Amino acid sequence: MVKAIVGANWGDEGKGKITDMLAEESDIIIRFQGGSNAGHTIINEYGKFALHLLPSGVFYDHTTCIIGNGVALNIPWLVKEVKEIVDKGVPQPRILVSDRAQIVMPYHILFDAYEEERLGGNSFGSTKSGIAPFYSDKYAKIGFQVSELFDDETLQEKVKRVCEQKNVILEHLYHKPLIVEEELLATLREYRDMVAPYVCDVVTYLRDALKDGKRLLLEGQLGSLKDPDFGIYPMVTSSHTIAAYGAIGCGIPPYEIKDIVTVVKAYSSAVGAGEFVSEIFGEEADELRRRGGDGGEFGATTGRPRRMGWFDAVASRYGCKIQGATEVALTVLDVLGYLDEIPVCVGYEIDGKVTRDFPATVQLKKAKPVYVKLPGWKQEIRGIKNYDELPENCKKYIEFIEKELEVPITLVSNGPRRDEIIRRK
Numbered sequence: 154m155v156k157a158i159v160g161a162n163w164g165d166e167g168k169g170k171i172t173d174m175l176a177e178e179s180d181i182i183i184r185f186q187g188g189s190n191a192g193h194t195i196i197n198e199y200g201k202f203a204l205h206l207l208p209s210g211v212f213y214d215h216t217t218c219i220i221g222n223g224v225a226l227n228i229p230w231l232v233k234e235v236k237e238i239v240d241k242g243v244p245q246p247r248i249l250v251s252d253r254a255q256i257v258m259p260y261h262i263l264f265d266a267y268e269e270e271r272l273g274g275n276s277f278g279s280t281k282s283g284i285a286p287f288y289s290d291k292y293a294k295i296g297f298q299v300s301e302l303f304d305d306e307t308l309q310e311k312v313k314r315v316c317e318q319k320n321v322i323l324e325h326l327y328h329k330p331l332i333v334e335e336e337l338l339a340t341l342r343e344y345r346d347m348v349a350p351y352v353c354d355v356v357t358y359l360r361d362a363l364k365d366g367k368r369l370l371l372e373g374q375l376g377s378l379k380d381p382d383f384g385i386y387p388m389v390t391s392s393h394t395i396a397a398y399g400a401i402g403c404g405i406p407p408y409e410i411k412d413i414v415t416v417v418k419a420y421s422s423a424v425g426a427g428e429f430v431s432e433i434f435g436e437e438a439d440e441l442r443r444r445g446g447d448g449g450e451f452g453a454t455t456g457r458p459r460r461m462g463w464f465d466a467v468a469s470r471y472g473c474k475i476q477g478a479t480e481v482a483l484t485v486l487d488v489l490g491y492l493d494e495i496p497v498c499v500g501y502e503i504d505g506k507v508t509r510d511f512p513a514t515v516q517l518k519k520a521k522p523v524y525v526k527l528p529g530w531k532q533e534i535r536g537i538k539n540y541d542e543l544p545e546n547c548k549k550y551i552e553f554i555e556k557e558l559e560v561p562i563t564l565v566s567n568g569p570r571r572d573e574i575i576r577r578k
Contacts, residue, residue, distance in 0.1 A: 154366075155399075155412075156370050158371065159376070159377075160373060160415070161468075161478070162378055163378045163379060163429070165418070165422050165424065165459060166418045168193060169192075169209045170209075170484070174571050175370060176370060179216060179370040181217045182209065182210030182217075182369075183369060184207075185223045185372070185401075186223040186392040187390065187394070189230045190284045197571045205230065206227060206231050207231070211246040217248075219353075219403065222404060224251075224402070225282075225287045226254045229347065249352075249353040250353065251353065252298075252354055252355070253298060253356070255290075257284075258337075261290070262283035265285060285391045302341060302342075312337050312341065315337075316331075355403065355404060380395055385428045388425065388427030389427075414478075414564075415482070418484055419484065419485050419488065419489055419554075421464060422461055424460070428517040430465060431464070433462050433463060441488070445488050463524070464498065464554065467498060467499070467501055467508075481555070481563065482566065483551060483565050484566040486547070486550075486551070487533070487535045487566075487568055487573075490529070490532055494529055497526075499523055503519050527546070527550055529546060536567075543575070564576060
C-alpha cells in the first residue's frame with residue numbers, strides 16, 4: 154500500500170504535520186523530490202522541528218526514512234540535520250539514501266546566489282539553496298550521482314570536465330573566483346565518507362518492501378502551484394511537486410500509489426514571487442500572519458514573512474485536480490477563529506469574464522478575485538477532537554470548501570501539534 158502526501162497550493166500547507174501523524178501507521182517514509190530549499194515544521198513530544206531534507210517520519214522508532222533518487226541531496230545538510238534531531242533527544246533514525254540520488258554541490262549554491270544577484274529586480278526569489286542549478290546540471294547530464302562517489306576514476310574524469318565548463322561561466326558571466334579541481338575532488342571524497350553509511354539500492358529495497366506488504370508513505374515538498382509544468386511558471390521550483398512524480402522520484406511503479414492525501418490550507422500563504430490572486434496586504438495581512446501557524450507565518454527555511462491571502466477555491470480545486478487527490482487534509486483552521494466573517498475566493502474575473510478554472514500564468518496576471526463572505530465562528534477550536542463538536546459556522550466553512558474542492562475533506566487540523574486533528578468519515 155502506497156500513500157502520497159502532497160500540497161495543493163504554493164507550499165507551506167502543513168504537510169510536515171500530516172506526514173508526521175500518518176507516519177505512525179506507515180513502515181517506510183520517502184522524500185521523492187526537492188531539496189533543503191523548503192522546510193516542514195513539526196511539533197511533537199520531542200519539541201519543535203523544521204525539517205528540510207529528512208522525511209517527516211524520523212520521529213518513530215518503527216520507520217525507515219528514505220531519500221529518493223528525485224531529491225536534491227545536500228550531503229552536509231543531511232548529516233547536520235540528523236545530528237540536530239539526535240541532539241534534541243530523538244532516537245537515531247533509520248535512514249537510507251538512494252545510490253541514484255544526485256548531489257547538491259557547493260558551486261550550485263554559489264551559482265544560485267550569483268544568478269539572483271545578476272538578475273537584480275527580475276530575480277525569482279530563490280532560497281539560494283542551489284536547487285535550480287542542481288536540477289539544470291542533472292538534466293544536462295553533468296551532475297554527480299551518489300554511486301559515482303565510490304568510483305575514483307569516474308570521479309576524477311568528471312571533476313575535470315565539470316570544472317572546465319563551470320569556470321567559463323564563472324569567469325565571463327559572473328566574474329567570480331574559479332573552481333579548483335583538486336579542492337572539488339577533495340570535497341567529493343569527504344561527501345563519500347559522510348554518506349557511505351546510508352547508501353542503498355533503494356529501487357530493489359522498495360520492490361522487496363512492496364512484495365512484503367509494507368506501508369509506504371511518499372512525502373512531497375512545496376505544492377501544485379510551484380510545479381514547473383502546472384504551476385505559476387516561471388516563479389516555480391525546479392522539481393515536480395505532484396504525486397505522479399512520486400513513482401519516478403523513488404523508483405516504484407505508478408500503479409502502486411493508491412491514495413493521494415492533498416493538503417490544503419484554510420487560508421492562503423506563499424513565500425517568494427509569483428501570481429497570488431487572493432493576496433491581502435497591510436494590517437489585514439499582518440494580523441493573519443501574526444496569528445497563523447505556530448508563532449506566525451514565516452518560511453521554515455528562509456524565515457521570510459509569508460505573503461498572505463484568503464482561501465482561494467479556484468487555485469485549490471486546480472491543485473487537488475493536478476495531484477489526483479483522493480482525500481484532503483485541511484490545515485490551520487483554528488487560526489481563523491478571530492474573524493467576524495471570512496472571505497473566500499470562488500472565481501477569477503479576467504477581461505470582464507468570471508471563471509472557476511485556474512488559467513496559465515499569462516492569463517493569471519490579469520485575474521481579479523471574486524469573493525463570497527462566510528460568517529465566522531468567533532471561538533477557539535483547538536483541542537476539539539470530534540467534528541460534531543465544532544461550532545456550526547466552522548462546520549459550514551469546512552463543508553463549503555469541500556464542495557468547492559470536489560474532494561472529501563477527511564482530516565481537519567485545528568492546531569500545530571500531532572494530536573490536534575479531527576478525522577472525518
